[in-house]
Amino acid sequence: MALDSKIPKGPIADKWTNYKNKIDLVNPANKRNIDVIVVGTGLAGGSAAATLAELGYNVKAFCFQDSPRRAHSIAAQGGINAAKNYQGDGDSTYRLFYDTVKGGDYRSREANVYRLAEVSTNIIDQCVAQGVPFAREYGGLLDNRSFGGVLVSRTFYAAGQTGQQLLLGAYSAMNRQIGRGKIKMYNRHEMLDVVKVDGKARGIITRNLINGDIERHSAHAVVLGTGGYGNVFFLSTNAMGSNVTAAWKAHKRGAHFANPCYTQIHPTCIPVSGDHQSKLTLMSESLRNDGRIWVPKHKKDVEAIRNKTLKPTQLAEEDRDYYLERRYPAFGNLVPRDVASRAAKERSDAGFGVNATGEAVYLDFASAFMRYGKEQAHIKGLNENDDALVKKLGQEIVKAKYGNLFQMYEKIVDENPYETPMMIYPAVHYTMGGLWVDYNLMTNVPGLYAIGEANFSDHGANRLGASALMQGLADGYFVLPYTIGDYLADDIRTGPISTDSKEFEEVENEVRKNLDHLINNNGTHSVDYFHRKLGKIMWNKCGMARNAEDLKSAIIEISELRSEFWKDVRVPGTQNEFNEELAKAGRVADFLELGELFAKDALQREESAGGHFRDEYQTPEGEAVRKKEFQYVSAWEYKGEPKDAVLHKEELEYENIKVKERSYK
Amino acid sequence: MNLNLKIWRQKNASDKGKMVDYPISDVSPDMSFLEMLDVLNNELIEKGDEPVSFDHDCREGICGSCSLYINGEAHGPDRLITTCQLHMRTFKDGETIVIEPWRAKAFPVIKDLVVDRTAFDRIQHAGGFISVNTSGNTIDANSIPINKQDADDAFSAATCIGCGACVASCKNSSAMLFVGAKVSQFALLPQGKVEATDRVLNMVKQMDEEGFGNCTNTGACEVECPKGISLENIARMNREYLSASLKG
Ligand SMILES: Cc1cc2nc3c(=O)[nH]c(=O)nc-3n(C[C@H](O)[C@H](O)[C@H](O)COP(=O)(O)OP(=O)(O)OC[C@H]3O[C@@H](n4cnc5c(N)ncnc54)[C@H](O)[C@@H]3O)c2cc1C
Ligand code: SF4
Ligand code: FES
Numbered sequence: 001m002a003l004d005s006k007i008p009k010g011p012i013a014d015k016w017t018n019y020k021n022k023i024d025l026v027n028p029a030n031k032r033n034i035d036v037i038v039v040g041t042g043l044a045g046g047s048a049a050a051t052l053a054e055l056g057y058n059v060k061a062f063c064f065q066d067s068p069r070r071a072h073s074i075a076a077q078g079g080i081n082a083a084k085n086y087q088g089d090g091d092s093t094y095r096l097f098y099d100t101v102k103g104g105d106y107r108s109r110e111a112n113v114y115r116l117a118e119v120s121t122n123i124i125d126q127c128v129a130q131g132v133p134f135a136r137e138y139g140g141l142l143d144n145r146s147f148g149g150v151l152v153s154r155t156f157y158a159a160g161q162t163g164q165q166l167l168l169g170a171y172s173a174m175n176r177q178i179g180r181g182k183i184k185m186y187n188r189h190e191m192l193d194v195v196k197v198d199g200k201a202r203g204i205i206t207r208n209l210i211n212g213d214i215e216r217h218s219a220h221a222v223v224l225g226t227g228g229y230g231n232v233f234f235l236s237t238n239a240m241g242s243n244v245t246a247a248w249k250a251h252k253r254g255a256h257f258a259n260p261c262y263t264q265i266h267p268t269c270i271p272v273s274g275d276h277q278s279k280l281t282l283m284s285e286s287l288r289n290d291g292r293i294w295v296p297k298h299k300k301d302v303e304a305i306r307n308k309t310l311k312p313t314q315l316a317e318e319d320r321d322y323y324l325e326r327r328y329p330a331f332g333n334l335v336p337r338d339v340a341s342r343a344a345k346e347r348s349d350a351g352f353g354v355n356a357t358g359e360a361v362y363l364d365f366a367s368a369f370m371r372y373g374k375e376q377a378h379i380k381g382l383n384e385n386d387d388a389l390v391k392k393l394g395q396e397i398v399k400a401k402y403g404n405l406f407q408m409y410e411k412i413v414d415e416n417p418y419e420t421p422m423m424i425y426p427a428v429h430y431t432m433g434g435l436w437v438d439y440n441l442m443t444n445v446p447g448l449y450a451i452g453e454a455n456f457s458d459h460g461a462n463r464l465g466a467s468a469l470m471q472g473l474a475d476g477y478f479v480l481p482y483t484i485g486d487y488l489a490d491d492i493r494t495g496p497i498s499t500d501s502k503e504f505e506e507v508e509n510e511v512r513k514n515l516d517h518l519i520n521n522n523g524t525h526s527v528d529y530f531h532r533k534l535g536k537i538m539w540n541k542c543g544m545a546r547n548a549e550d551l552k553s554a555i556i557e558i559s560e561l562r563s564e565f566w567k568d569v570r571v572p573g574t575q576n577e578f579n580e581e582l583a584k585a586g587r588v589a590d591f592l593e594l595g596e597l598f599a600k601d602a603l604q605r606e607e608s609a610g611g612h613f614r615d616e617y618q619t620p621e622g623e624a625v626r627k628k629e630f631q632y633v634s635a636w637e638y639k640g641e642p643k644d645a646v647l648h649k650e651e652l653e654y655e656n657i658k659v660k661e662r663s664y665k
Numbered sequence: 666m667n668l669n670l671k672i673w674r675q676k677n678a679s680d681k682g683k684m685v686d687y688p689i690s691d692v693s694p695d696m697s698f699l700e701m702l703d704v705l706n707n708e709l710i711e712k713g714d715e716p717v718s719f720d721h722d723c724r725e726g727i728c729g730s731c732s733l734y735i736n737g738e739a740h741g742p743d744r745l746i747t748t749c750q751l752h753m754r755t756f757k758d759g760e761t762i763v764i765e766p767w768r769a770k771a772f773p774v775i776k777d778l779v780v781d782r783t784a785f786d787r788i789q790h791a792g793g794f795i796s797v798n799t800s801g802n803t804i805d806a807n808s809i810p811i812n813k814q815d816a817d818d819a820f821s822a823a824t825c826i827g828c829g830a831c832v833a834s835c836k837n838s839s840a841m842l843f844v845g846a847k848v849s850q851f852a853l854l855p856q857g858k859v860e861a862t863d864r865v866l867n868m869v870k871q872m873d874e875e876g877f878g879n880c881t882n883t884g885a886c887e888v889e890c891p892k893g894i895s896l897e898n899i900a901r902m903n904r905e906y907l908s909a910s911l912k913g
Binding site: 047050051054065066067068069070072074075084086119122123124125126127128129130131133134135136137138139140141142158159161163164165168171172173175176178179185187210239240241273274276277278279281282407408411412414477478524525526528529570572573577578580581 | 676677693695696697699700701703704706707709710711713714715716718720721722723724725726727728729730743745746750752754775776779781782783785786789790791793794795796797798799800801803804805806807809810811812813816817819820823824826827850851854856857
């Protein structure tokens with residue numbers, strides 16, 4: 001089947017407006033007869049559920065946490081982009097579009113990204129109207145900061161808790177609709193499969209996580225806003241429950257999975273401390289506005305630091321290697337994430353890592369303290385040459401900006417980052433890949449939509465900071481509510497979809513069979529045992545740098561681990577009760593399939609692009625080598641086993657941006 | 666470190682429940698409290714026992730899922746952190762640690778240390794929002810300047826993570842800090858003032874219906890709140906409530 005991206009004709013700046021004007025609409029009276037299922041209550045699912053309900057559809061929303069407010073979007077720290085140009089620094093829709101396409105290493109779809117840039121400004125207006133308390137300047141207007149990969153200040157933020165505030169905004173919009181009876185909310189429910197009737201997505205099967213009930217839910221369309229799959233690596237910055245199950249089950253029911261190998265490894269996370277580690281903690285990219293990244297220039301100093309005979313603060317300026325500033329003078333510490341991560345790995349692999357494991361670099365705020373402090377001393381008419389005073393004043397400013405992050409760091413590492421530089425190392429953070437969708441955000445299964453991190457559409461091979469929040473809310477508030485109408489317009493006379501059909505029964509039986517197997521297996525190892533093993537394979541062989549040999553062996557190892565899992569996993573308890581191990585087992589079973597497809601995708605992509613770096617394809621200086629013949633989206637069709645998946649290509653065309661060597665020098 | 670854990674075990678809502686002892690050894694001081702429980706659970710599973718259920722998700726202090734009552738304190742002995750941010754270096758080798766769920770009539774136990782906090786959601790359904798349509802056809806964000814102090818105070822109130830530690834710490838199981846935080850956030854912003862009267866009346870009414878107790882100003886909630894939500898918010902809500910009652 002050929003992939004049709006359904007991009008509207010016409011000049012890029014007019015596509016979305018013209019398309020909206022032509023799209024089929026459902027009149028308000030008919031919307032009352034149409035049901036929509038939204039799985040996920042993060043920024044994407046939450047905003048979609050609220051907006052669809054407000055338009056008049058009957059919405060059923062699902063999340064596996066005990067409240068929609070706890071979706072993983074809550075953890076986003078740094079900010080959200082919008083082309084408001086409030087700072088008057090030359091920002092525009094085109095520039096945001098350009099930065100995002102370039103940042104994505106020319107592997108995203110132009111038309112989608114342009115639309116994203118176009119609606120970005122609405123998001124900010126919308127959120128402020130909802131009472132989202134963004135940071136403000138003394139004059140009462142909104143403040144901005146800058147993020148990696150761009151030269152303007154367009155990021156809106158709420159201290160280090162931007163995701164929380166935006167999600168609470170979407171949650172409040174949902175609450176209003178729940179109160180009006182337009183959204184029926186199912187907390188602690190896990191979606192375990194999609195049901196298709198006559199080729200269209202018409203419902204889902206869920207498990208009630210409190211009592212184990214298996215339920216059938218039907219609707220005229222199903223929307224997945226179920227987040228990313230970074231936890232395939234076991235250790236990531238994602239929440240413990242983040243999973244691929246919904247997307248993977250959709251894939252197994254016919255939806256193509258796009259670019260699974262595009263993973264973002266975030267440069268600034270707290271390094272691993274030991275084998276007990278259950279997750280990794282991000283230190284927001286916004287810190288790179290003020291922190292400088294370095295390692296010692298000389299190996300002897302590295303040794304001394306590791307032996308704790310030398311403190312980093314004692315090392316003279318000329319003995320430090322600010323390697324990002326050295327290699328990329330134009331962008332310095334604000335290069336995009338993929339570039340910063342690889343550079344940290346390069347220094348660590350070369351033996352310059354500053355902690356016991358050799359996998360850490362410094363993020364140092366000392367010069368920011370002095371810079372801000374001098375400014376404050378000047379404003380307050382105090383002595384600018386009193387270093388102690390200046391430092392203290394500067395620390396107060398930094399505290400106001402990033403206080404919660406500094407506190408988080410100190411709690412985890414037990415070191416005070418105001419007195420000694422932070423140690424950081426890259427960690428898995430975000431997945432650009434996901435379900436393939438067309439311009440309408442519909443997968444190739446009619447009536448099945450994917451929004452937010454669960455789809456693949458806007459970030460190409462690398463996502464720029466502060467753009468996932470933007471995409472989630474754009475999809476949910478402003479794009480899907482229009483495009484879904486075009487599909488549902490044909491359903492105004494369909495009437496309610498019955499769950500009493502052989503299609504629902506068959507899928508439910510399969511779900512039950514799987515759960516029974518897991519519960520009755522009585523093997524010897526816990527789910528985590530297998531998940532950790534999978535994570536090791538993924539990190540070592542499909543991580544920050546990949547090569548053909550490793551990827552081939554990863555494919556074999558993952559499929560062996562998968563059969564071992566099904567033979568030997570031990571899930572305690574029963575199906576009919578609150579059983580977190582059972583929920584985890586189902587998720588890990590799906591990761592064990594996805595991991596294999598991931599490696600297969602990385603193997604076929606014989607180039608380096610964004611988050612996907614192949615050892616074989618690099619310049620002598622270690623920069624990524626992108627290739628014209630791989631300028632396509634890889635969309636995989638499920639054929640029984642992950643390794644048998646069939647590749648479909650969506651060629652990418654760039655008519656409004658000239659594809660260039662991506663340079664941040 | 667070696668520790669002796671005393672953990673509340675309860676099969677389901679109707680089970681009576683009891684404390685059970687679990688010795689655990691080789692705990693690293695760098696582990697988080699929940700990682701320590703992961704180790705215990707893996708041992709239990711591989712031995713054929715039932716692991717201990719507890720709520721958790723983000724493990725970085727922001728989602729509000731984790732909710733353990735440790736040695737008589739919500740989120741344990743440390744201040745301004747959630748259970749998932751608590752590290753084992755806070756405890757001493759050989760120590761006994763008592764772990765219980767949140768206890769409140771409005772938060773019934775689901776299993777072991779997991780409780781049902783949907784009462785909080787229902788209070789939000791009653792008024793925790795500003796009634797704007799999500800169409801994006803609103804005015805430009807910068808057309809309503811907001812005094813920085815008010816914006817910062819609204820933000821501080823909005824950082825509540827809905828964990829319920831305030832309820833668990835209060836001898837009356839009052840939810841005033843949680844509700845006060847939401848009411849304050851909106852009361853401080855011009856956008857929120859339009860519906861202020863209905864909001865506070867409806868949210869307080871729902872809070873009472875859910876079976877949360879009264880506030881007697883003991884302030885335990887503020888001490889245990891991981892986000893440092895201030896009692897100011899309760900005072901502000903009381904003022905809002907009083908003026909709304911007079912109007913209503
Ligand atoms: C620590 C951290 C910091 C970040 N900071 C930023 C930032 O500053 N700026 C930025 O732009 N981006 C940031 N990101 C990325 C961004 O937060 C996410 O990409 C985005 O929030 C994802 O939103 P979502 O709505 O797609 O999914 P999520 O918020 O992950 O929501 C997924 C939802 O799906 C539900 N769900 C999943 N599976 C199932 C199932 N099987 N059944 C039922 N329900 C299910 C969950 O319950 C949840 O409600 C950050 C990410 C992390 C990890
Ligand atoms: S007020 Fe504090 S203790 Fe209460 S729910 Fe909010 S964050 Fe938790
Ligand atoms: S697990 Fe999210 S706050 Fe503790």
